[in-house]
Amino acid sequence: AGWFELLFVNQLGCPFNTGEIIYIILLVAIVIWAIYESYVDRNFKRQNISFTLSVGMLGIPFRGTEWGAAIIGIIILVAIYFGLSYRRKVEKQLVPVISARFKNTALLCMLMLMIGYSSYAVIVIRSAANPPMDQNSPEDVFTLGSYLSRDQYGDSPLVYGQAYTSQVAFDVDGNMCIPKRKEGAPIWQRKEKASQDEKDSYFVVSHKDKLVYAQNMLFPRMHSSAHAQAYESWLGGVQGNEVPYDRCGEMVTVKMPSQWDNIRFFLSYQCNFMYWRYFMWNFAGRQNDMQGNGEPEHGNWITGISFIDNWMLGDQSKMPQELKDNKGHNVFYCLPLLLGLIGLFWQAWRGQRGIRQFWVVFFLFFMTGLAIVLYLNQTPQQPRERDYAYAGSFYAYAIWCGLGVLAIYDMLKKRVKGNEVALAGIVGVVCLLVPIQMASQTWDDHDRSGRYTCRDFGQNYLMTLQDKGNPIIFTNGDNDTFPLWYNQETEGVRTDARVCNLSYLQTDWYIDQMKRPAYDSPSVPISWPRLDFCSGTNDYVQVDPSLKQQVLDFYAKHPAEAKAQLGDNPFELKNVLKYWVRSKDDETHVIPTDTLYLTIDKEAVKKSGMLMASDTIPDHMIISLAGKRALYKNDLMMLEMLAQCNWTRPLYVATTVGSENYMNLGDNFVQEGLAYRITPFTTNKNGAKNFDTEKTYNNVMNRYKFGGLETPGLYLDETVMRMCFTHRHLFAQLALQLIQEGKNDKALKALRKCEKVLPNYNVPYTFMSGSADIARAYAMLGKKADAKRVLMQVWDNAKGYADYYVQLTGPRFDLCQNDLMRQLYIMQSIADIMQLADTKQAEKWSGVANAIYRMYQAKGGQPFEER
Template sequence: IKVGGWFELFFVNVLGCPFNTGEIIYIILLVAIVIWAIYESYNNKNQKRENISFLLSVAMLGVPFYGFGISAFIIGVIVLAALWFVLKWKRGKELLVSSRIKHTALLCMLMLMIGYSSYALIVIRSSANPPMDQNSPEDIFTLGSYLSRDQYGDSPLLFGQAYTSQVQFDRDGEYCKPRMKQGAPIYQRKEKASADEKDSYFIVRYKTDYIYAQNMVFPRMWDAAHASAYESWMGGVDGTQVPYDRCGEPITVKMPTQMENIRFFLSYQCNFMYWRYFMWNFAGRQNDIQGNGELEHGNWISGIPFFDNWRLGDQSKLPDDLKDNKGHNVFYCLPLLLGLIGLFWQAYRGQRGIRQFWVVFFLFFMTGLAIVIYLNQTPMQPRERDYAYAGSFYAFAIWCGIGVAAIIDLLKRLNINGTAVSAIVSILCLLVPIQMASQTWDDHDRSGRYTCRDFGQNYLMSMQDKGNPIIFTNGDNDTFPLWYNQEVEGARTDARVCNLSYLQTDWYIDQMCRQAYNSPSVPITWPRLDYCSGTNEYVEVVPELKQQILDFYKTNPKEAKATLGDNPFEVKNVLKHWVRDGKDDMHVIPTDTLYLTIDKEAVRKSGMMMASDSIPDQMIISLKGKNALYKGDLMMLEMISQCNWTRPVYVAITVGQENYMNLGDNFIQEGLANRITPFTTNAPGMKNFDTERVYTNLMTRFKFGGLDKKGIYLDETVMRMCYTHRRLFAQLALNLIQEGKKDKAAKALAYAEKVIPAYNVPMNYLSGGIDIAKAYALLGNKAKAKEAINSVFKNAHQYMVWYNSLSGSRFMQSQQDCMMHLYVMNSCIDIAHMIDNKWAESLMKQFNADAATYQSKGGRLMGEE
């Protein structure tokens, strides 16, 4: 990619050729030179041509060019010169590097080229501008960014900062600015001013990194954003106090010691994030709930009770929902034992055996622990990462297979041999994978389950049918099922899915500005130069300027209106005059309160639920608590202002509050999506829940992916979405009851029970069980209310029994969970009093017993928490 980029810059920027000319010439030369070098090394007729072609192949593949710019070129020349002397070096009369070695090396490099050529598909696909085009890698520079995963950032590997390290500062007069290290340039295609202008690339920005004052070797605890997670995992970090002058302010920095750093590497990155996954596959798995170090979630187990209880607490006291989890698989360590037998047998089977062993070992290591070192993962990962090490598990499975031969060989050495013995051993060893398949079948069987497709479609169906709506999503699980439904199922192709995570990038804004399926482009009026990479990435909110602007309007009203408009804090005016144009070269937002003038007629025609009888003149958007807005926030404001209520704008309910500024005050829920409205919906007398639309969506438009099929497998991620849907039913029922529509509420609850049955989706606190019970109680259906409360209370009680069975630090670490489950039990009792006081008192006795046990072990009392 690097060498190809040099060719591209030379042919396009220097010689004035069209885009991709240099890339095409580079590929042709690369293929020709490598084939020539292979031909020369194979024939072994001319040593000089052989060495030259070999050097050119290495150079064209970019192997010696480390770094970027002229320094990379100089390093490459030095490496190639050194390689030239090595190629000519003789040991006696024989060359140190023979033709055969060069030929083998070239074939290896050719293999890498063939593998790399598959990425041509990425560029070809991107050039067609499909609706989903991540990173838009249409030239060699954007492909390089795509392949190096620039959007995910970097982590230090061999040397760098710790999570407590302070950035170095340089004094610039009265001010201090952080010291930055300039990295490689980032090239983009230049926007043409006219059709006649030649193609060219320009440097849009340079990669930059902070320079830290405190650094350490092999930093494993490095990310300041995960400081509390590091401390929590380690049970506190003592560290060493390092004095530091932070721009005239003397402070002390607590740097973790190298021993603590290594302990985190071994305990979390190696043990928890690799060996735990390894043991899932060859010893057994506790359940499929993501673990973050707690004893009841996602650990490896053997299936041997005394051993598992010693490690993880009494497993018989786990709640039913964990004991019955389909991800609970026990292999009794038999695959592990078989693999270890094969590993040692191969390693100690003479010279041939040890050679074969190292081949398998390096496959095992490089696809396992080597990836652990490279990823340098932080605690609290958003999902389990076992898929990253699948190659390593395949390698160990080779040793499992060799283990069968090892057992047969061992019996032969004991003079126990023959066809019958080999057959018996093979059959007995076959019981190991049979046991594994019998245990794991139920948590790998997806037959009859269409939840991902249907739940994704439910997001789309939550939106209004007319007006080409836009829905903001965030993250993979919110977005990919929606894309699938539009691309494959053809569902709601009139709607536009807009991912807020990607909206920070110019390539994604480009895609939003194009039509997709039956959805017109989103209304972004900015020219590309105002949102291209490196421009308006981060715009400060400076409310101190607000008064100065108001004073300017008082003293010079005509000039003020001419330059800043009638309302200087109107969203469109702020985005144009202060963000894009940069008044007095200040690219800032000069207020913490923005306004949007409301087209009342457009609102009346919009189809949205009116939160009040009157429509306000302005929508107020508060930026309080915001130090700055990022590019995605600015694009969101631009779209809302340009849509002018003629195009519905939604935010998925699973988008976190931190991702949509303070717009939550203007949400009206219509299903799995909140509609952005001009009303302040949380004010007294207002409503933020459209019962009629939610009722229609849930009862007639939503699908539930076969949840009524008994025994269907629901993993943790799917289960969370099942909980979300049931909570929506409960929310709908309570709102309908509040509006006096009890018949509809009863129908909604009955339908919820049918499509999200308790035999597949447990009725507990997380799944809205308390609100379901409360709705039934308000409807007078005491039997159903009691059934729901019993289920929720029993689940919380079982967790209390489990936590109370723990001791010492294990118990102390579970206090937050205990508090939550005691709160759930108490909430159940409150609703039980609405149904049957005597029954409520029996629940209270159980609550008191659990609370007393909890307190006797040193648990905190339930106070304001």
């Protein structure tokens, strides 16, 4: 399809998508013609020609996009044609080796594939309508190809490639060493037109190049240099082999993992931890729903049979109460596993028909399970549990579970004489206890009824924003972006606001969407023409403060010429973006300073509705680029919006966005709830206000919703619980700020509201949930009984974990030393806060923490300072 598109657009001058449409028409016509010829079986030659053309049009023999791939593909097609034309003598007649019936079946299979893939036309049709959310904007065959092949996720070596310690190979060019790269397939994109009269065409933005490494190995499972420490930690150290390497004139020693280390990681992590653990969750039992990284208390598989579980993971009866009560704790006693094994072996030993059926189910099981493990080549420290990726193989095993019932009946029938219907009924009823047990265990952690946290928390972000001015909120992750989009698209909430994801903002297709109106929101203030931000242009711009003095000297010597070229102030944000960043001259395509200035429209600030951090409005807002070597496209777009909005359009950053994405604007933030507002004031110095208590109070007390968390028994998984903790942190922060301002009545009301909408029976009081600050606020208000009540629950939680960790032995104890230290730190912190409410209790708790620490030392634990 890509070849056809390039031929008709680039070579013949046709409009975009002409080649793609002609290709689809030809493909459908040729395949239907071939099916007809093979069905009627009247003309042997036409039959073979149509079949060969069908294979060719489907692209099956063509691997790659270069001329070499085309030549190889044509050779394969010629071989297929002559293979189809070969006939042999049977009883003095020439009979085709490959029958018309076989060809017809093969063509119908290919037609089914075509029909299946045709559903992806919805992606292109939807994208062409330019909806508010249009990820990757796959509007032509090239962008659709990138979308389908998941290019944005990168790739990893499968058969042969680098290890995590491998060094990049270099080419020497004179006195320079240049990293060696292998050119990949071209990345085609629509060319931006300088005028309407210009013809449509595609151009190569870049290639899917790959770095070439000097050290490589077969079947590389430990390949990511970013996870070096995680690989070694998982294996308990890598012995490896030391390999000398001349790195551009510098002799270095590279410690390559041995093949045995590589296989150990493959078996222990990728197969066992990232597949068989998930498999056993479904057919043996699950410890809890907390994400695990190899520790003995989180996310392991269990059976429910005490001596087996205690042997594998330590005494489960000593687990912290929080984990004992976890709704993800499910035990099946391995009954589904045993039932499936019985069905598997029974099917395999049922004669020829049985073994044929077995291989069908086995390959469904393998290709949707371990084959995915081989293909993904996963690294440690995955951001979330990946069990959903293997659901297909669990379905396949469930087929064997069903056959296990039949197997038990079949075996009993041979030994028990009598009424077969009655026997079948008894076996069915007994085996039905297995899925009943599974449902009884897993119902509570699959029941989402009454839980609206995702919807309501998404609304809370939107309701944080100012009601007027069409505000913009910058987000970064999934959990602070998709719920907001859902609320706007489906619930119609705050359609006047614009959600702008910083991760996507480094792509041209997303900037295109931001420059279009959406719902009731006008386009974001980006004035750049597309030629300045299309892929391959201004992907990053170097920051070089050493040029600052040269620019100042130029202004001093040639003021008129300098102002004509670079504006009144060379370091004014708008001038830097216009005259430097968007410059087409290589010499000036740089940011020549690490300090930018934004002239402030004081009248606009007064009308903006933002909290005044001081009585006087500064003339300039100073934006520091200190420590940055370059600004990337998303950084530049963020600065462009800041430069263009002129404080008439409020700009916010979600509190869950990491500080590395702030563009050093954190010094100008004022928090108004779940979002920071960008202001022209420096808010982190000289006691300036960086927390708007009045707006935050109004938000949490009157505007926010809490997803039905008051309903007892709701299932809150780890991700939802973290968002609940974010809201409790906000309540605690607000209460402490109000107390600091002397507004004790409001602080107490906020604390009471927090306990009502985020009740302890659904959102437990733990140190990580902001409960310590809740208790501190109660104590500062004189509510010592409330402070003590909260602290007692936080203490019980921390002590439960500490008691569990300190009783572990051997490798399990070594693995949990950091976790034990963390809990001891929490316990001591809670004891310090308890001083505000009950001195004797605080002293008692300090003594308990010290006693546990002495037990830790007696077991050979490293001193606290070293850890």
